[in-house]
Amino acid sequence: MKPGQLGQVVRRRLAHAVPVLLVVALATFGLLKLAPGDAVDVLIATGGGGDAALAADLRRAYGLDQPWPAQLAHYLWRLVQLDLGYSFVHNRPVSHLIWERLPVSLLLMASATAFAVGFGIVLGVSAGQTPGGWRDRLILSVGLVLYAMPSFWVGLMLILIFAVKLALFPVGGFETAASDLTGIARVLDIAWHAVLPTVALALLFVSVYLRLMRAGVVEVASADFVRTARAKGVGATRILWAHVARNALLPVVAMVGVQAATLLGGAVVIESVFSLPGLGRLAYDSVLARDLVVLLGLLLTSAVIVIAINTVVDLVVAALDPRVVAR
Amino acid sequence: MSLLQIDQLSVRFGATMALDSLSLAIAAGETLALVGESGSGKSTAALAIAGLLSHQATVTGTIRFDGQALTDWRGVRQGGIAMVFQDAMSALNPVHRIGAQVVEALRLPRAEQRVAAARFLDQVGLPQPERLVDAYPHELSGGMRQRVGIAIAVAQNPRLLIADEPTTALDVTIQAQILALLRDLKARLGLSLLLVTHDLGVVAETADRVAVLYAGCLMELAPAAALFTSPHHPYTQGLLEARPPFGTQAPMLAELVEIPGQLPRLDPPPAGCRFAARCDRADQRCRAEQPVLRPIADTLVACHHA
Amino acid sequence: MVDQALSRRTVLAASSVLAAGPAFAQAQPRRGGTLQVAYNTEQRNLNAAMVASNAVFLVASKILEPLADAVYGGVGLTPKLATGWNAASDGLSITFELRRGVKWHDGRDFTSADVQYSALEVWRKLSNFGRSVFRSLETVDTPDAHTAILRFSRPTPAQLIWNALPDLTAVLPRHLYEGTDVAQNPRNQAPVGTGPYKLAENRPGQFVTLERNAEYWDAGKPYLDRLVFRVMPDKGAISAAHEAGQLQLSCFSSVPLADLKRLQSLPALSVSNRGYEASPYHALIELNLRRTELADVRVRRAIHHALDLPRVVADVFDGFGTVGTGPVPTTSQLFYTTDTPRYGFDLARANALLDEAGYRRGAGGMRFQLKLVPAPWFDYTVLLGDYIRQALRQVGIDCQLQRFDAPGHLQAVYRDHQFDIATGSPVFRNDPAISTTVLYRTGTPPGVPWSNQYGYASQAMDQLIDQAAGELDPIKRVALYHQFQRLAMEDLPVIPAVEFSFLTVADRRLRNVANTPRWAMSNWADLWLDA
Numbered sequence A: 001m002k003p004g005q006l007g008q009v010v011r012r013r014l015a016h017a018v019p020v021l022l023v024v025a026l027a028t029f030g031l032l033k034l035a036p037g038d039a040v041d042v043l044i045a046t047g048g049g050g051d052a053a054l055a056a057d058l059r060r061a062y063g064l065d066q067p068w069p070a071q072l073a074h075y076l077w078r079l080v081q082l083d084l085g086y087s088f089v090h091n092r093p094v095s096h097l098i099w100e101r102l103p104v105s106l107l108l109m110a111s112a113t114a115f116a117v118g119f120g121i122v123l124g125v126s127a128g129q130t131p132g133g134w135r136d137r138l139i140l141s142v143g144l145v146l147y148a149m150p151s152f153w154v155g156l157m158l159i160l161i162f163a164v165k166l167a168l169f170p171v172g173g174f175e176t177a178a179s180d181l182t183g184i185a186r187v188l189d190i191a192w193h194a195v196l197p198t199v200a201l202a203l204l205f206v207s208v209y210l211r212l213m214r215a216g217v218v219e220v221a222s223a224d225f226v227r228t229a230r231a232k233g234v235g236a237t238r239i240l241w242a243h244v245a246r247n248a249l250l251p252v253v254a255m256v257g258v259q260a261a262t263l264l265g266g267a268v269v270i271e272s273v274f275s276l277p278g279l280g281r282l283a284y285d286s287v288l289a290r291d292l293v294v295l296l297g298l299l300l301t302s303a304v305i306v307i308a309i310n311t312v313v314d315l316v317v318a319a320l321d322p323r324v325v326a327r
Numbered sequence B: 001m002s003l004l005q006i007d008q009l010s011v012r013f014g015a016t017m018a019l020d021s022l023s024l025a026i027a028a029g030e031t032l033a034l035v036g037e038s039g040s041g042k043s044t045a046a047l048a049i050a051g052l053l054s055h056q057a058t059v060t061g062t063i064r065f066d067g068q069a070l071t072d073w074r075g076v077r078q079g080g081i082a083m084v085f086q087d088a089m090s091a092l093n094p095v096h097r098i099g100a101q102v103v104e105a106l107r108l109p110r111a112e113q114r115v116a117a118a119r120f121l122d123q124v125g126l127p128q129p130e131r132l133v134d135a136y137p138h139e140l141s142g143g144m145r146q147r148v149g150i151a152i153a154v155a156q157n158p159r160l161l162i163a164d165e166p167t168t169a170l171d172v173t174i175q176a177q178i179l180a181l182l183r184d185l186k187a188r189l190g191l192s193l194l195l196v197t198h199d200l201g202v203v204a205e206t207a208d209r210v211a212v213l214y215a216g217c218l219m220e221l222a223p224a225a226a227l228f229t230s231p232h233h234p235y236t237q238g239l240l241e242a243r244p245p246f247g248t249q250a251p252m253l254a255e256l257v258e259i260p261g262q263l264p265r266l267d268p269p270p271a272g273c274r275f276a277a278r279c280d281r282a283d284q285r286c287r288a289e290q291p292v293l294r295p296i297a298d299t300l301v302a303c304h305h306a
Numbered sequence C: 001m002v003d004q005a006l007s008r009r010t011v012l013a014a015s016s017v018l019a020a021g022p023a024f025a026q027a028q029p030r031r032g033g034t035l036q037v038a039y040n041t042e043q044r045n046l047n048a049a050m051v052a053s054n055a056v057f058l059v060a061s062k063i064l065e066p067l068a069d070a071v072y073g074g075v076g077l078t079p080k081l082a083t084g085w086n087a088a089s090d091g092l093s094i095t096f097e098l099r100r101g102v103k104w105h106d107g108r109d110f111t112s113a114d115v116q117y118s119a120l121e122v123w124r125k126l127s128n129f130g131r132s133v134f135r136s137l138e139t140v141d142t143p144d145a146h147t148a149i150l151r152f153s154r155p156t157p158a159q160l161i162w163n164a165l166p167d168l169t170a171v172l173p174r175h176l177y178e179g180t181d182v183a184q185n186p187r188n189q190a191p192v193g194t195g196p197y198k199l200a201e202n203r204p205g206q207f208v209t210l211e212r213n214a215e216y217w218d219a220g221k222p223y224l225d226r227l228v229f230r231v232m233p234d235k236g237a238i239s240a241a242h243e244a245g246q247l248q249l250s251c252f253s254s255v256p257l258a259d260l261k262r263l264q265s266l267p268a269l270s271v272s273n274r275g276y277e278a279s280p281y282h283a284l285i286e287l288n289l290r291r292t293e294l295a296d297v298r299v300r301r302a303i304h305h306a307l308d309l310p311r312v313v314a315d316v317f318d319g320f321g322t323v324g325t326g327p328v329p330t331t332s333q334l335f336y337t338t339d340t341p342r343y344g345f346d347l348a349r350a351n352a353l354l355d356e357a358g359y360r361r362g363a364g365g366m367r368f369q370l371k372l373v374p375a376p377w378f379d380y381t382v383l384l385g386d387y388i389r390q391a392l393r394q395v396g397i398d399c400q401l402q403r404f405d406a407p408g409h410l411q412a413v414y415r416d417h418q419f420d421i422a423t424g425s426p427v428f429r430n431d432p433a434i435s436t437t438v439l440y441r442t443g444t445p446p447g448v449p450w451s452n453q454y455g456y457a458s459q460a461m462d463q464l465i466d467q468a469a470g471e472l473d474p475i476k477r478v479a480l481y482h483q484f485q486r487l488a489m490e491d492l493p494v495i496p497a498v499e500f501s502f503l504t505v506a507d508r509r510l511r512n513v514a515n516t517p518r519w520a521m522s523n524w525a526d527l528w529l530d531a
C-alpha cells in the first residue's frame, strides 16, 4: 500500500459512515419508542415508588412530554452539533458516560480479538495440515463445541474453575477495587483481571477463525506457489507458515471486520458476568432503564467502532496483501 | 552415462494408473520432449522426477540421477533438478516480493539477498532487475512472471531443468521468447532439459529426442528428426497428421487431436494396448496383449503392428 | 418463622466452630480491615434524602444519616442526628433536639439549618415517599443551632412521622445543596454526610469506596477502615466471588436462588434472612377488577382458596418466607392483626365458589381465560406466576402467561392496565400510610407503580384510609388500621400471598451482622471483622 492510500481508505470509509450512522440513529429511536414503558416509569420504580405528580415533573424535565417528532428533531439537531445529549437517568452528559466506559470495552475487544485470531490461526493451521487426520477431527470437534457454548455459561464456568476452585484469577472487575496501584503494577493488575473475560469472549470467535484458517490452509496447501516453494527446496515449516498460513490468513483478517459487531454484542454478556464497566453493560442497563439518549449515543458509538475496526482491517489487509489496492 | 535414468517408473493415484512402467534416460546437455494429450501422465512423470508428487501418489520403480538412486519420492532434488511450471501467475506467491521468492531457499545472508536476486533476474533477461526485486507478482506481465519462474529454477543451480508446459499460458510471441530463453540457458549453463509440451512445433525447434506418452504408457521414443520424418506408432502418426501447417499458431494438442475417441479410463487401465479403442489397426492381439517397446531403427516403439 | 429454623442451624454451625476455636473468645471489637461488599444494582443517585430505596441505602446510609434509625425492641428507634423528639398534642408541630458536635465530612458543623433545608427543599418536595408523608409540612423553625421545629398546616399523626424517621429523614449538607438544582447536584454521586464512613471514590460501573470517618460523633466507631462496594450486576458472579473468598458480604438476596444450598454448606459463609424486618416485602397477586369475572368477590376468594401458599413458601421461596395474611406483615408488631378473614387452600371450596358465581366448567374443563403478567422484579415474582398458572388450572381457570422486562411491565400493568392477574412486590415501610394504603385507595392516576391500578374502588375503604391518616391518637390509629386490614381481606382486590424478605450472605468472621431490623440500610458503625 502506498502512503496516499491510507487517507483514501479512511475517507472512503467515512463517506460510507455518515448515512449508516443516520440510519442507526433513526432505527434505534424508532425501536425504543415502540418498546413499552419509558425512562420515568423505571426511574420511579427503581427509586422505590412515588406519586403521579413526581412522574409528571420528571417527564416534563426530560422532555418526554413532547410529541416524538419533536424529540427526534431535537436529538438530531444536537447530533449534528456533535452533542450526544444529556442523560437524566445518570444525571450526566452521554459523552462522559461513554468516554468513561470506552477503554474497558476497547481493551476487552482488542484482547479477545488478539486471542481469538492467535489461537484460531494456530489451531486452524494445525488442523489444516493433515485434513481428515485425528488432529484435524479433534480440533474441529472442539471448535464446534466452543461455537455451541453460550458465552455467559463459558464465563461462569471459567470463573468457577479458575477463580473459585483454583483461585488463579479474580472473579470479576476491571482492576482491584481501591488498590491504589499505579504504573506498571496497575497495568499488570488490569491484565490479570482481563484474562478470564478475554478467554470467555474469545472462545466463540476462536472457533470461527480456526475453521476459516483451516479451510484456507487446506486450499492454499494445494496452490501452485506452494509446489514452487517445495520445488525450490524451502523447508516444510517455512512453507507452512510463510506460504500457506500467510496466504490463508487473509480471509481471517477480513473476517475480523465482519465479526466486529458480533464481538460488541458478545461483550454485553461478558461485561455483566465479569462485572466489567464497559459499553455493553451500559447498553444493557440503558435498555432496562429506557434511557433513550444513552442508547442512541451507544449505538452511534458502536457504529463508529465497527466502522473504525473495518477501516483498520482494510488497512491491515492492504498491508498484508499487495494485490489489494485502495479503491 | 545418462544424467537421469528412469526404470519401470509407475505412479498410481488410488486405482488410477497415471504412469505405467516408464523407462527412459536423459543425457547431460540433452533436451528431451515429453508429449501426449491431456491426462497422458506427462506432469505425473515430471513431478515424480522432481520429487513433487502429492501424498496420494504410490510410486514404484527407480530413478537414478547422476548415478545416485533417488529414494525419497517426495524429497527435494537439492542442487540437481529444478522445475518450471505452466501457470506462472499461480506458481508465484502473491504476497511475497519477487526478489525474496527467487532467493528464498538459498540461505544467503540478508545483505546479499537483493544483489543475488537481481543477478538471477538479470540472467533470465528481465529488465531493471534491481527494481523488480521489490515488485509483487501481480505487477508483472505473464511473460515476465514466467521468466521469474525460470529465475527461481536457475537460482537452484540445477543440472536438469524440467519445464512443464512453460509456454502454454502465454501469447505466441512471448512463447517464442521463453523458448529462446530456455535454449539459451541450456547452452550457457550446460543443462539437460525435460520439456513437457503439447506443441509439436516447439518439439521440432527445441528437442533432441521425443517421448510420446499415451494413457500412462510410453508409446514411442525417437530422435526428434526421425519422429517427424518417419513416425512408427499409429498414435504418433495420428498426431502428426493432425498437426497444422508449420508456422501457424499451434493450439493445444488436446483440442486438435482428430483421432476419434478419447483416453481410456485408467482406473484400472484396459488390458492389451491402451490405444486399441482408437486405433484403426487394432486386432484381437492388440486387445489382449500389451505391446512392449521394441527398437525400430533408432526408435523405440510399443506397437504390435508398427 | 422460618428464620428460627435457619438461625438454629446457624447457631449449631457456630457452636461447632466454637468447639474448634476461640471464635467467641474475642468479644472486644477489632479495629481495621477492608470489607468487600457486593453492589448488585448500581445506583446513579446516592442522595438518600431524595430516593428512598434499598440499593441507595445500601451505600448511602453509611455516609448520610437520618434523624433516627430502627432497632430491635423498645420503641424501635435509636437516635442518630436527633437526640430527642417531641410532638405537640395538636399534631401541628414536632420538635427535634439535634446532636451536638457533629461535623460534615468536609469539616463544617452540622446544625438545625441543615435539617430545615433538607425537610423543606428535599423531603417535602423531592423525596419519592416524603412527598406524601411531609405533604402538609409548612415551615421548619430553628430557634437555635440544635433545635428544629417542624410545623404542619394540618394535624399530622406523630406516629407516622416516627415511623418515617429511618427511611425518609436523611439530612443533606445545606451548604453544598442550597441554591443548586438538587436533582442535578454532583454531590448526588459523591455525597458528603455526617456518617461513620466518608466517600473515598465512586468509580461508576466498578466500585464505590468508603473510608473510615475518624471524626465520627460516636467516638471509637466505626471499626472498619474501608468499605468497598463492588459493582457486580451478575448474581452468579457474586456467589462465585463469595465462594472464592473475594467478597465478604452481599445483602438483598444478591445470589441466585439456585446457589443458596451450596453457599449455605460452606463453612466460611453464613446465610440469613434476619435484618430486613423493617422492610418486609409481600409477594402480591393483583387482580384486575375491570374484568367482569374478577369483579366478583367470590371469584377472587376462589382464586385465593386455590393457592396452596404453604407449599409456595416451601417450593418457590425455599422456606425463606411466611404465608401472608393481610396487607400489613406479621413483622409489624405495632399494626399487625391476626383478626382477618382467611382463605386456606381448599380446592372444593374454590370450585364451589366459582360455580356459585355462575362460571361453570366448559370445554376442556375450563371456566374462563385470564392474562397473567408476572413481575420481573425478583425470581420469586416470576416463579410465583408459574405457580399461579398451574394452581388455577386445577379449578378451571386458564391463564395465559405474558412476560415483560421492567419498563414493559410497568407500562402494561400500572399504566395501560393490560392484565388480568399480575404479581407484584410492594414493601411495607413501617407504617401503613407510607406505602401500603395507596394499594387500596382510589384516586391514584394511571402510571404510578405500586399503587391501586387494578380498579378497586370502595367508599368504605377510602374513608377508613383517610380517617387513619389524620388520626392523632396512636391507639385509635392502630385500631383503624386493624379495620383496614380486615376490609382489605374481605374485599380481596389483591392477595398478599407470601411475606418475604431478603437474604444476607456474610463471611462468618464478620461481627454485628443483621443486628437491626433494617440492617443493610443502617450505617454499619459497629460492624467489625474478626481475625
Ligand SMILES: Nc1ncnc2c1ncn2[C@@H]1O[C@H](COP(=O)(O)OP(=O)(O)OP(=O)(O)O)[C@@H](O)[C@H]1O
Pocket (backbone or CB within 6 Å): B013, B016, B017, B018, B036, B037, B038, B039, B040, B041, B042, B043, B044, B045, B054, B056, B266
Ligand atoms: N493428485 C492426483 N490425484 C488423482 N489423480 C491424479 C492426480 N494427478 C494426476 N492424476 C491423474 O493421473 C493422470 C495423469 O495426469 P497428468 O496430470 O500427469 O496428465 P498430463 O499429461 O500432465 O495432462 P495435462 O496435459 O492436462 O497437464 C490423469 O488421469 C489424472 O487424472
Ligand code: SF4
Pocket (backbone or CB within 6 Å): B233, B234, B235, B273, B274, B275, B276, B277, B279, B280, B281, B282, B283, B286, B291, B302, B303, B304, B305, B306
Ligand atoms: S498395438 Fe495394436 S492397437 Fe496398439 S497401436 Fe499398435 S496396432 Fe494399434
Ligand SMILES: [Mg+2]
Pocket (backbone or CB within 6 Å): B042, B043, B044, B164
Ligand atoms: Mg500436465
